[in-house]
Amino acid sequence: MPYVHDTMLRLQKSSPAQTEFYQAAEEVLESIRPLLDKDKHYREHGIVERLVEPERQIMFRVVWQDDQGRVQVNKGYRIQFNSALGPYKGGLRFHPSVNAGIIKFLGFEQIFKNSLTGLAIGGGKGGSDFNPKGRSDAEIMRFCQAFMSELYRHIGDTIDVPAGDIGVGAREIGYLYGQYKRLTGSYEGVLTGKGLKWGGSLARKEATGYGAVYFAQNMLEERGDSLNGKVCLVSGAGNVAIYTIEKLYELGALPVTCSDSQGTLYHAKGIDLALLKELKEVRRSSLEVYLEAHPDAVYTPVSAYPADGHAVWRYSAQAAFPSATQNELTDADAKVLLENGVYCISEGANMPSTAQAVDRFIDARICYGPGKAANAGGVATSQLEMAQNASMTQWTFEEVDHRLKDIMAGIFQRSISTAREFDQPDNLVLGANIAGFRKVADAMIEQGLV
Template identity: 85%
Template sequence: MPYVHDTLLRLQKSSPAQTEFYQAAEEVLDSIRPLLDKDKHYREQGIIERLVEPERQIFFRVVWHDDQGRVQVNKGYRVQFNSALGPYKGGLRFHHSVNAGIIKFLGFEQIFKNALTGLAIGGGKGGSDFNPKGRSDMEVMRFCQAYMTELHRHIGATMDVPAGDIGVGAREIGYLYGQYKRLTGSYEGVLTGKGLNWGGSLARKEATGYGAVYFAENMLQDRNDSLKNKVCLVSGAGNVAIYTIEKLYELGALPVTCSDSQGTLYHEQGIDLALLKDIKERRRGALTEYLDSHPDARFISVDEYPADGHAVWRFKAQAAFPSATQNELTEADAQALLANGVTCISEGANMPSTAKAVDLFLEAGICYGPGKAANAGGVATSQLEMAQNASMTQWSFEEVDNRLKEIMRGIYQRSSDTAREFNQPSNLVLGANIAGFRKVADAMIDQGLV
């Protein structure tokens, strides 16, 4: 379709050298072609051209002192992409790989992910090229305070509500919130992922991982199957991976892998969840420490990874949960997964599979849950935290978890029903993209040229 092609060409000229953003935009625009053919008014209203350009992009300098008193300078970002459905909502990522293209790809994905939840939240994303790994608590605090000193003027409980992402956990959210409160004098639900004793929600930490597993279970149930007794591969070792593993055990599955920046851990008997939590949540250590307690496990360092992919995807299993970062699962990894018996993939990370890998999954007709649908549990529970803050209450873990389960069921149902509407019943990429796009686009049309 020349319309989509021309839009992507213009995007590359207006936003140069933003590869991940182009990839995300192309994936969405390609899959909504059937809708654009069916409903011409989306083109007449310029919806695509409006959607691919953020409503606002905020770039700023972050200056802070390290423990040696040296001045450090990082770059900060907040991209407020679309507010047609509600206040901007999306996490902050602190990682050395962060740049404008990464933030824009994440913010673009967030629009449709948030729309799929059925909740009143728009799409945004932010972060910095600051890497908290190896930094002291005081250095992290000083950086967070400097970052929030600039960001605070652009956010608010009914305007833009950031959350955590890679590199931004409970510690960072605490420092960010404390500085926001100091600068504004307001105690409001402007950040989610807060501490439980000062406005946080039970089950928020677990939500993205739990949600990805619930989504997988919904896909399998539609095929008269379940996760019980399935061997599962999980990447990552942060919140998403840890609580994916926890929920897999609860549903009777056997997770046998996880990974971090140093390599992949494989334990045929099943990952020792208590030990993993101790290493990563309490000690903030490396996965290699796992071998001290389980010498029967195997650790594959990044130097031993196959040139065409990642070791974490090269073991026999029936289900896989990419839960680390973008493009972590290559075409060769996808071929290995399919050859090794994987028939269900539920993405806990944002766009973790390359475009060619996704094509292979769709051609194989397996259960494939794309990230914008499968990992929406985190942002959904963030919105539940906003609701609790607004009413000055705190719900029980069970209540939040039950709501999360229903939200993930709703996301799956909307994606599945839309895929069937367009005669591609096993293509949840198409279903999720069209369902999310249509909800946002219709709201944009209703609200006029804003």
């Protein structure tokens, strides 16, 4: 379609050298072709051209001092992509890989993910190339305070409500919120992922992982199947992976892998969840230490990975949960996954599968839940935290988990009903993208040229 092609060419000129952003935009635009062909008014209102350009891009210098008294300089970002449905909502990522293209890809995905939840939240994302690994609590506090000293000007509980992401957990959110409160004198729900003692929500830490599992369960139940008894591959070892593993065990599945930046762990008897939590949430150790307690497990360092992919995907299983980072699952990985018996994939990370891998999954007509649908549990529960803050209440873990389960079922139903509407019932990429796009696009048209 020349329309999509021309839009991508303009995007590459206006946002040069932002590969991940192009990948995310092209995937969405290609999958909504049937809608654009059917409903010409979206083109007449310039919706696609407006959607791919953020409403606001904020870039700033972050100057802070390390424990040796040396001045350090990092770059900070906040991309406020679309507010048609509500205040901007999306996480902050602190990681050396962060740049404008990464943040834009994440923010663009967030528009449709947030739309699919059915909640009143727009799309945004932010972060910095700061690396919290190996830094003291004092250094992280000083960095967070410096970062918030600029960001506070652009956010608010009805304007933009950031959350955590990679490298930004409860500790970082605490330091960021403390600085926001100091600068504004306002105690409001401007950040989510807060501590339970001061406005946080129960089940927020677990939400993305739990949600990805709930989405997988919905996909399987639609086909008369379940997760009970399934061997599952999980990548990552952060909150998403840990709580994916936890919920898989609750539903009777057997998760046998996890991974971190240094290597992959495989334990045929099932991952020892208590030990994994201790290593990653308390000791912050490498997964290789796991072998001290479980010598029957197999650890594969990154240096021994296959040249065309990732060791975590090279084991026999029935279900897979990519929960680490973007493009971690290659076309070669996808081929091996299918050959090894995997027929259900639910993405806990953002865009973890390459475009070629996604095409392979769709062609195979397996249960494939794309990240913008399957991992929306985190942002959904963030919005539930906002609702609790607004009413000055705190719900029980069970109430939040129940609402999360219902939200994930709603996302699945919106995605599959839209896929069926366009005669592609096995293509939840198309279903999720069109359902998310259509709601945002209709709101934009009704609000005029803003």
